[in-house]
Amino acid sequence: MKKGPASAPPEMVILAELSAADPAFVSGSALALKLGISRVAVWQYMEKLREQGFTFEAVRARGYRLLTRPEWLSATLIQSYRRDRVGAFPLEVLAEIDSTNDEAARQLAAGKEAPFAIIAQRQTKGRGRFGRHWHSESNGNLYASFAFRPCLEPARMQMFTLWMGASICDLIASFCRTSPGLKWPNDLLFDGRKAGGMLTEARIDADQIRDLVFGLGLNVMAPPGGWPAELADRAVSLSEHTRQPVDLNKLTAALIGRVRQSYERFVDGSYKATFADLWNCYDVLRNRPVAVLTHNQRVAGIALGIDDEGSFLVRTPNGRTERFRAGEVTLEKPPR
Numbered sequence: 001m002k003k004g005p006a007s008a009p010p011e012m013v014i015l016a017e018l019s020a021a022d023p024a025f026v027s028g029s030a031l032a033l034k035l036g037i038s039r040v041a042v043w044q045y046m047e048k049l050r051e052q053g054f055t056f057e058a059v060r061a062r063g064y065r066l067l068t069r070p071e072w073l074s075a076t077l078i079q080s081y082r083r084d085r086v087g088a089f090p091l092e093v094l095a096e097i098d099s100t101n102d103e104a105a106r107q108l109a110a111g112k113e114a115p116f117a118i119i120a121q122r123q124t125k126g127r128g129r130f131g132r133h134w135h136s137e138s139n140g141n142l143y144a145s146f147a148f149r150p151c152l153e154p155a156r157m158q159m160f161t162l163w164m165g166a167s168i169c170d171l172i173a174s175f176c177r178t179s180p181g182l183k184w185p186n187d188l189l190f191d192g193r194k195a196g197g198m199l200t201e202a203r204i205d206a207d208q209i210r211d212l213v214f215g216l217g218l219n220v221m222a223p224p225g226g227w228p229a230e231l232a233d234r235a236v237s238l239s240e241h242t243r244q245p246v247d248l249n250k251l252t253a254a255l256i257g258r259v260r261q262s263y264e265r266f267v268d269g270s271y272k273a274t275f276a277d278l279w280n281c282y283d284v285l286r287n288r289p290v291a292v293l294t295h296n297q298r299v300a301g302i303a304l305g306i307d308d309e310g311s312f313l314v315r316t317p318n319g320r321t322e323r324f325r326a327g328e329v330t331l332e333k334p335p336r
């Protein structure tokens, strides 16, 4: 173990040392030396970790050994899993909030340095597109918002959501070894059922996006009592689909790394090299009969994919190609 004070928060350093040594013990004095603090202070940090749901075995003259990690979301655990360390990404895990998007917007408005992430175990006013309610019970799902200050033209926001959606699909596909589908503009699906959704919101000032909040709701666990009746045949979770337990903290850590990397690739423009291939790989609508509902019309036809600005393209029965910047898409039954 290297000597000297470390820059990461002490709880994370302790966790990293115990995880690296697992199942062996690490002595209190080795931890104290590593952190440049007293053994009593080490013990106090161990208590903080216990409060967060970690359990340890402490044996005189041998030290500490990690027994279990919390199953619920833990900021310390998420940060300790962020092996990529592409850059610091401050993170807050809240037991309850109205909406993580609203909280991120409030913190940006109050001047907090970006980027940062707000994650909640439960939302009391979780929102989706068109102000719809987003089921946000505390049952092991992910409700996360990522806050940035990008200085981008507002017209690029549509493409931002599509790019983030494709990147997140790709991450889930490699993390869970099963491929979700993307339904324009912001739905993540498994077998036609919704597993997640994205909501990008911005504060625009002098024709530039100043504050950008990217919200992600992801169904990770099946609700213990089942889905509410209105969602029963429309929603699905990753663990239901894969029939495997999903480690929520590891998945969240991987998502943070991917969101950060994808954001940077969007801002520097390098995303353009891979976006179309990635989108086409996960797009579940392309070449299928669809109907698009906008505020004043319903247009049916065959989905052709998206254009360079992220608009949805539909070929209508009269052979015209219609372009949609916004709207609700439904899959239609193929004609007989």
Ligand code: BTN
Pocket: 098, 099, 100, 101, 102, 123, 125, 126, 127, 128, 129, 130, 132, 134, 142, 143, 144, 145, 186, 187, 196, 197, 198, 199, 215, 216, 217, 218
């Ligand atoms: C949709 O499919 O309409 C988008 C759903 C987005 C839900 C997420 S959950 C985290 C963040 N906070 C919110 O209030 N909404 C987004």
